[in-house]
Amino acid sequence: xxxxxxxxxxxxxxxxxxxxxxxxxxxxxxGLVRGQANPRVSRVRRLLQDVQLVRGDLLDQGxxxxxxxxxxxxxxxxxxAISFVPMSWEQAELTAEVxxxxxxxxxxxxxxxxxxxxxxxxxxxxxxxxxxxxxxxxGQVRETPQNERTPFHPRSPYGVxxxxxxxxxxxxxxSYGMFAVSGILFNHESPRRGAEFVTRKVTLGAxxxxxxxxxELRLGNLSARRDWGYAGDYVRAMRLMLQAPVPEDYVIGxxxxxxxxxxxxxxxxxxxxxxxxxxxxxxxxxxPAEVDLLCADPKKARxxxxxxxxxxxxELVAMMVEADLRLLSEGxxxxxxxxxx
Ligand code: NDP
Ligand code: GDR
Numbered sequence: 001x002x003x004x005x006x007x008x009x010x011x012x013x014x015x016x017x018x019x020x021x022x023x024x025x026x027x028x029x030x031g032l033v034r035g036q037a038n039p040r041v042s043r044v045r046r047l048l049q050d051v052q053l054v055r056g057d058l059l060d061q062g063x064x065x066x067x068x069x070x071x072x073x074x075x076x077x078x079x080x081a082i083s084f085v086p087m088s089w090e091q092a093e094l095t096a097e098v099x100x101x102x103x104x105x106x107x108x109x110x111x112x113x114x115x116x117x118x119x120x121x122x123x124x125x126x127x128x129x130x131x132x133x134x135x136x137x138x139g140q141v142r143e144t145p146q147n148e149r150t151p152f153h154p155r156s157p158y159g160v161x162x163x164x165x166x167x168x169x170x171x172x173x174x175s176y177g178m179f180a181v182s183g184i185l186f187n188h189e190s191p192r193r194g195a196e197f198v199t200r201k202v203t204l205g206a207x208x209x210x211x212x213x214x215x216e217l218r219l220g221n222l223s224a225r226r227d228w229g230y231a232g233d234y235v236r237a238m239r240l241m242l243q244a245p246v247p248e249d250y251v252i253g254x255x256x257x258x259x260x261x262x263x264x265x266x267x268x269x270x271x272x273x274x275x276x277x278x279x280x281x282x283x284x285x286x287x288p289a290e291v292d293l294l295c296a297d298p299k300k301a302r303x304x305x306x307x308x309x310x311x312x313x314x315e316l317v318a319m320m321v322e323a324d325l326r327l328l329s330e331g332x333x334x335x336x337x338x339x340x341x
Contacts, residue, residue, distance in 0.1 A: 009079030058102030103165030186253030220285030253296020
């Protein structure tokens with residue numbers, strides 16, 4: 001029988017790629033969607049016609065229990081979150097509730113529906129659980145590259161909420177023997193990336209300028225460095241983690257790091273533009289506390305899961321610029337949900 005997966009965050013970037021990947025692998029895929037008229041649901045219906053939808057919200061414990069009871073999943077991928085770091089300062093409590101406490105509610109839904117009440121042998125829980133942990137938990141790093149043993153020092157309410165979810169996932173594994181794991185994923189991008197994140201903001205900005213739709217691009221800290229990979233590669237790692245014989249956490253990234261300035265140069269080069277004529281550094285876009293440098297050491301995932309990234313930084317940026325040029329040339333509005341390639 002096909003394995004059945006339930007994905008929270010199905011309307012987001014990763015949810016869409018993960019759903020496609022699991023469908024390719026022969027899974028029966030369900031997505032949790034929230035709200036009574038969520039406009040992003042139509043995007044899922046259009047792009048992912050074989051995915052079945054179930055209503056629920058990470059803020060609502062009962063809805064998650066009902067969803068797990070209805071779907072009877074073999075695997076749950078918890079990708080739902082408030083994921084934009086600046087928003088986590090503006091709505092810190094909501095971020096804690098969705099990105100942090102949402103993990104507790106999802107784990108509790110699985111525990112209750114599985115009838116788990118006492119300590120069990122590690123890995124004996126029937127439903128396997130994946131938590132979308134983040135390199136933002138490392139925050140202010142004292143060692144680089146970062147691996148599974150690097151200490152956390154989160155620098156935003158988002159990073160703090162993710163650290164809570166991360167430790168809670170470990171705790172449910174240790175307390176109840178659940179097969180619950182976290183993927184500590186570094187930044188991953190794609191033509192489906194939200195327009196608020198820096199890669200997409202830059203590739204859309206370059207494409208708009210190229211097509212005469214804008215005259216400048218305002219950015220914050222150009223010196224911050226990130227390890228940027230391709231989302232399509234990273235969702236493969238999520239599934240692999242849930243197929244491993246033993247539940248363990250893994251760092252997923254490329255092992256290369258680039259600055260925002262290097263990202264800008266690559267994107268404007270791809271659009272054949274001189275970036276210095278158009279990019280304006282805006283102090284107002286700097287964060288209250290910055291994460292200056294992230295770079296993954298993904299060795300454990302390579303050795304134990306056989307996972308490797310296939311798309312380089314340069315290929316990723318070129319792919320995104322090309323997709324945005326096409327999108328804008330067709331007159332599509334990238335802020336609208338019908339625009340996903
Ligand atoms: P997106 O911002 O694209 O998607 C976030 C998803 O969360 C959306 O589907 C959104 O649904 C859903 N969501 C928001 N609030 C709730 C709620 N109350 N209940 C249920 N669902 C909710 O994120 P990504 O796809 O980029 O990331 C997926 C996950 O991975 C996130 O948890 C993110 O924090 C984490 N992560 C991402 C990385 C990256 O580089 N992309 C790196 C490391 C971790 P809706 O349409 O209803 O708003
Ligand atoms: P990040 O991604 O915070 O790393 O979180 P983002 O793309 O928002 O920022 C990356 C870096 O770029 C700098 N920056 C800007 N960022 C944005 N968004 N807009 C700007 O104008 C701008 N100018 C400079 C930022 O200061 C930062 O240093 C992403 C999210 O997907 C999280 O959910 C995920 O957990 C982490 O990646 C890993």
